[in-house]
Amino acid sequence: MNHNQKGTRTFKNASYLQSSTSMLLFFASWGIWWSFYQLWLTSDTNGLGLSGSQVGTIFSANSLISLILMFVYGTIQDKLFIKRHLLIFNAVISTLIGPFFIWVYAPLLVNHFAIGMWVGAVVLSTGFLSAVGILEAVTERFSRVFSFEYGQARAWGSFGYAIVALLAGVLFVINPHLNFWFGSLFGVLLLLVLIFWVPKEERDANHAVETLAREDSVPKLSDMLRLLKMSELWQVIIFIMFTWTFYNIFDSQMFPDFYTKLFSSVAVGQQTYGTLNSIQVFFEALMLGIVPIVMQKVGVKRTLMIGVAIMFLRIGLCGFNANPYAVSAIKMLHSLEVPMFTLSIFRYFTLHFNTKLSASLYMIGFQIAAQIGQVILSTPLGILRDRVGYQNTFHVIAVIVLIAGVYAFFILKKDTQHVDGTPLANS
Secondary structure, three states: OOHHHHHHHHHOOHHHHHHHHHHHHHHHHHHHHHOOHHHHHHOOOOOOOOOHHHHHHHHHHHHHHHHHHHHHHHHHHHHHOOOOHHHHHHHHHHHOHHHHHHHHHHHHHHHOHHHHHHHHHHHHHHHHHOHHHHHHHHHHHHHHHOOOOHHHHHHHHHHHHHHHHHHHHHHHHHOHHHHHHHHHHHHHHHHHHHHHOOOHHHHOOHHHHHHHHHHOOOOOHHHHHHHOOOHHHHHHHHHHHOOHHHHHHHHHHHHHHHHHOOOOOHHHHHHHHHHHHHHHHHHHHHHHHHHHHHHHHHOHHHHHHHHHHHHHHHHHHHOOOOOHHHHHHHHOOHHHHHHHHHHHHHHHHHHHOOHHHHHHHHHHHHHHHHHHHHHHHHHHHHHHHHHHOHHHHHHHHHHHHHHHHHHHHHHOOOOOOOOOOOOOOOO
C-alpha cells in the first residue's frame, strides 16, 4: 500500500478522527491558560503578583496531587479499558476551569493561600495534569484496536497546543480572564465530542475489551514496589531527578516571567512569549518524527547525551543573556532537547529491560521520579530565585544538570550492554 492510500484510509477511520479531535480539544483547553499559568501567578499587572517561593510551593502541591491521582486514575481506567467514563469526568472539569480560576482559585490564593493552593492542586490535577496521561493511554489503546497510528493522533494534540499558545499571548495582554473562559469553551467542545461522537466500531468492540484485559493491565502499587529493588532502575531515577526535574522547574516555574521582563514593556513580552511558544511547539512536534530516525543512526545513549547537552546549554545560556532576541533563539533549543531526551529515555527502558516491564519502569523511572523531584525541589528553588534572582538560579541549575550528565555518561549502559529488551535495528 502506498503512502497516499494509507493516508486516505487513516482519514476515513472514524476512531482516528474522533481520537485526534479529542486530543486537539483537550490540549487547546489546557494550553490556552497553562502556557501563561506561571505568568499569571507572578505578574503584578496581569496576575496575582506572587513570590518565587509561593509559586514553587504551588507547583510542589500540583505535582504531589498529580502523583497521587496518577495511581488512582490508572487503577480506574484499568477496569474501564477503552470506555470513556473517566475522560468525560475530566472534560466536565475542563468546562468549569474558567469560573474556577476567576471566582474560586484567584480569590483563595490571594486571601487564603494554603487553602487555595491545595484546592487548585486537586482541580488542576483532576482535569488536566493527571488527566493527560489517561487520555494518551486510552488513545494508544484505540490505535491498536482500531488500526491507526497513535503518533499521528497525538500530533493533533501538539497542533492544538501550538495554535492556542499563539492566541493565548494576545488574550493574556487584553485580560487573563479571557484565557480561562476560552479554556472552558474548548472544554465544552471536548465534552460534547466525548459524549456524542462514538464510532460504530467502538460501540461494537466488546472483543477488544477482553483482549486488553489480558494484555494491558496497569501496574499495581505492589508491582512497582518490587521493581524498586532493581539497582539499574535507581541509576535512571537519580539521573532523571537531577536533569528533567530541574529543567521542568526552570522551564515552567521560572522562564516565562524571566523572558517577559526582558522587553520594553511587560505586555510586549507576554505577547511575544505566546508567539514564540507556539512556534516552538510546532518545531517540537516535527522533531518527534525525526528523533527516532536520529536514534537509529547514532544510538540511544548518544541521543540522550545530546539532549542533556542541549538542556545544559539552554539553561546556562539564559543565565548569561539578557537580550530578548538571543534568549528567544535559545528558547527554540527546547524543540530539540525535549524530544531527544524523552524519546531516548523511553527507548532506553525498552532496550535494556524486559519489554513486559518497560511501561511500568518508564512510569516509575521517568514520570513518578520527575513528579517526586518537583514536589521536593520546586519550593527550595523558588526561595533561591527570590534571594539571588533568575539568572544566578539558572547558573546553579545548569551546573547540576552538567554534573548529572557526566554521571549518566559513566553510569548508564551503552546500547550494546545488557540488552534485555528490543535491540536497535542497526545493532
